[in-house]
Amino acid sequence: MERVAFLVDESGTRVDCLLNPETVRVTRLAGVRPRHAADGRLTGAGLADDPLVFTGGGRTELVLDLLFDVDFVEAQVRPDDVRTLTAPLWLLAENSATEHGWLRPPLVRLVWGKTWNVPGVIVAVAERFDAFTLTGSPRRSWLRLKLVRVAENAEAAQEGFADELATASTPTVPPGSAVVATADGAAEPGWSGVRFDLLAHDALGSPLRWRLLAEHNRISDPLSVPAGTALAVPPAVAPAPTGGQPS
Template structure:
């Protein structure tokens, strides 16, 4: 029904074993770090040496989330145990070799609406239980996760998982009354460009968009001179 607020899109972690771990509350912040190694070659007579690229370093993603089950009385450990599995060896994963004691934890991706991170392993997990029932049952916890890129991927740290577009994109959360032509006018200064936004988000019916939806705002295509 038009004008009725919709629930926000929930963030989640997805593992390589196809398990989905929904986050009870969305993170307020995400920190993404990506670095590269450069070597300085000796350059006599100059103020600074010429740097030569050596290698890219794995990207990292850090987030803090709150887990709270005070409304149901369910132990919050039901949810924290799922996070602990992400730093525990899984012998069912590919490349496991029991004869050589070779195994590893699963890689995961962080997903939130149309956003998806690179494949990453949880390098560090910190759990702090902050509220307990009278019988000692933990009902609230804070989890800090530090994730490191698992493999080389020619993508941005956060991307549209359907298009894998390598160019930088803007993300916009729809407010009440916003339409695609208004978004185009705001971001492109041209309301007729709304189809670019529709195609980037696989929108079939522009009139059926709901407030709270995350929309990818792609860059305008570059016009090449003939």
Template sequence: MLEMAKIVVQQTGEEIPVMYNPTELSLNKTVMLKGHGSQIQFQRVVDDDLTLSLFFDTYEQQTDVRAKTNKIVALTQPTVGHAERREPPVLVFTWAGPLFVGMITKLDQKFTMFLSSGIPVRAELSVTFKAVLTAEEDQRAQGKFNCRQLWQVKENDRLYLIAQQALGDPNQWRLIAAANQIDDPLNFPGRTDIGRMLVIIDTHGESFNEVANA
């Protein structure tokens, strides 16, 4: 059975199938660096925009093709839940599994066939998506889980002391707690925590709030 690509609205789960699968698909990444020569430093990986070419044809049914294309056009508008921030919905393009999560930033619609009444029955859409990341995905894109330290917990350790020694800032204890799913930091370390390995992610000198809101 042919697997059809579809666009899923993340907030509601609504699925909008494409009429014909794309004939080609490019999923590209750009590595952002700074510096020159021997002083080049990694900044982050950025998902390039995804542009899809979609084809719709309702000539055989003799029906208005806009009944199908308008469902995609509507995705350029803010949703009810995002009315205050005026954000279009977050979408997932799936084809045998999720391939890209983003928002539509550009939509070109061209009608190429019409009935004698003037009703369009064939359309070509070019849809451009800009990537949207979760907080964890954004940290991964910045390489923070690759540039990490490991810390073995000792009996007299406290999160603020670990933060001071590992990151040079005792206020980063909340970042360590969040990264290691420590739910009760005031009573850390407990008996079962002794000997545990904590992951200390690279903050590049950023505060907890900067990392959490990145």
């Protein structure tokens, strides 16, 4: 498990968490919607797809599974109820801030290591409790949280992406050797179960460099690479790519 933190911009408050498992699901929704007429959705006879309106902007969502346990608290006096630890995250999903006269959730930043610093608002929290005491107090919490990134212009978003690529770590596999693809958990239909982004992290120091690894091995579909395949590691890292992770 990895430690992550949420920083509240207005107050500077820090909420520490354990990321469990060590994965983050990121979804990007482009600014596209079906075209509507006055009496409902507009469709066209003979068209293969509905007409669309390109509105610009979009929505980037991050879903994290977090773990809280009173036994993990590094303090002399530990709380008896894990809800003492998770309450600050619930409060961050409340409309407690004001912007232009409207109530809104407070702005927070997801901070994880040196490469994740995502500004956003928490729009959903769900929590499951276990390890109850005799008095009914839960000592452990499995919490799922959804963070929506706040609006940034395209230039700022591109700069942030370039910064993430620039802070790549040292590869664990030496250049010119090979890395073996292994399946990670149960595979979904159409997916071999191989995490190509993790292969890129081992081979090139960053999961965002998956495209370089794929091009070097002449792989057109990274999601279909069979487990056990040996992939050659490029002898040197080329200039940072501009694409995201495979989807």
